[in-house]
Amino acid sequence: MKAIAFTDVSKSYGNVLAVDGLDLAVEAGQTVALLGPNGAGKSTSINMLLGLLRPTRGRIEILGRLPEEAVSRGEIGAMTQSGELIPELTVGELVDFVRRLYPSPLGLDEILKTADLTDLVRRRAAKLSGGQAQRVRFALAIAGAPKLLVLDEPTAAMDVESRLRFWAGMRDYAAGGRTVLFATHYLEEADEHSDRVIVISGGRIVADGTAAQIKAGAGGHTVRFVLDGQSSTGLDALPGVSAVEISAGTATLRTADPDATVAALYRGTSLEVRELRITGADLEDAFLALTREP
Ligand SMILES: Nc1ncnc2c1ncn2[C@@H]1O[C@H](COP(=O)(O)OP(=O)(O)OP(=O)(O)O)[C@@H](O)[C@H]1O
Structure with missing residues (x-):
């Protein structure tokens, strides 16, 4: 069973064809970078994968189920581009609150350690820097121990230090045989942190392989x-x-x-x-x- 399977998936917004006949299969355990310029269709693809948008045409299966079913079973964890944190809660309260919503969550300490938040556990969300808040969103995405982790431009608000910490956490999480798909504009992130790079442009896949294969091509x-x-x-x-x-x-x-x-x-x-x-x-x-x- 594939972790992600798109079969001839298209999505139009009015007369804008954002995703154009995407065929994509991701094996469980892969870490895949989705790379593409502004407007390529990355967020649209991710939102369909998360069941937030329906394709205009085609079929998407996540771990053999429809995206909505996989989400409701807690099998997908996501870090999207937006997502407010409750400002009055501390990092520890917020993470614990969310992990308790899942049937078999990770332990609180493990989540905090993976997201490098142990030192910030008593900090209120309102007082977090942009990069720290992103690490909390990452913690919330992994809280339910999802088999598939989806990250839409996860390092957008992070400085160099935060990025390094974030990627170390992502690799820890992926190392347990989980599947990760992340969208990025940063080529070096795709190169360093994925085992497969999919380049999309104009809603279509224009390259798919390891970073080395794509460079050679x-x-x-x-x-x-x-x-x-x-x-x-x-x-x-x-x-x-x-x-x-x-x-x-x-x-x-x-x-x-x-x-x-x-x-x-x-x-x-x-x-x-x-x-x-x-x-x-x-x-x-x-x-x-x-x-x-x-
Ligand atoms: N809600 C919407 N209504 C109309 N057009 C949209 C909508 N969302 C996206 N689009 C259009 O669909 C195309 C793909 O957008 P999408 O956000 O998926 O690209 P992206 O690769 O994620 O871009 P970015 O890197 O800038 O986030 C673009 O032409 C965009 O303008």
């Missing part, structure tokens, strides 16, 4: 050098080159064979090449290549 390497005012004519015909961009006097060549490209650049052109740099494609290059508007 983006055209291998980048050769950059300072071109200044010299002509860029012919750069796109150099061996291996699949794309050329000129920006602020710098030429960026995407190439499958950086050695051949550089050799031809020196031997086959009369350009004065300065500050040459060769890099492997990173996830950001891949992401931009995959989600560029046609």
Whole structure:
């Protein structure tokens, strides 16, 4: 049984097609990053997965059930982009209150430790910083020991320190064989904290694999050098080159064979090449290549 199964799922808002025929299967135990630019359809997909929105077409199953059923059985924990905390309650009261609503919750101490809130247990919610409040939302999401944890841009309000603590907690939680799906704009988070990256753009999946596979699929390497005012004519015909961009006097060549490209650049052109740099494609290059508007 799959943890998440989308079969030909679409969602329209009036005449805006937000999600366009999504097919997606996630095995139990995977940690999946959902990556995409603004408006790609990430939140819409997550809200359908949580049973908060119904698809216009297609079918969604979570752990073999309809999303609403999985939610009502406490099998999905979620951290969405909104969600008010009750300001008068302390962190400890709030977490304990929510965990008691579930049939087989995690222990209070375990939740507080996983979300790194032990030192804040007596702090009132009204006095929490943005990053601390996000860690409380994370604690509430894991309180019922859900088999599937869904996080929509979980680190949006967090500083670097809070992010590190948050990801350590998420990894602890996932390590117990649970399934995690998180949406993010941060490529490095997808790279570091997931074992599968799904890139969506315009409501469709445009790439699906490990971060390494997606990087490799983006055209291998980048050769950059300072071109200044010299002509860029012919750069796109150099061996291996699949794309050329000129920006602020710098030429960026995407190439499958950086050695051949550089050799031809020196031997086959009369350009004065300065500050040459060769890099492997990173996830950001891949992401931009995959989600560029046609
Ligand atoms: N309630 C709504 N009514 C009308 N259009 C909507 C609604 N919610 C989302 N949309 C549109 O659907 C598309 C997908 O939006 P969605 O919020 O799912 O994207 P996203 O990938 O989560 O974006 P972001 O990264 O900005 O949160 C966008 O074009 C958006 O404007």
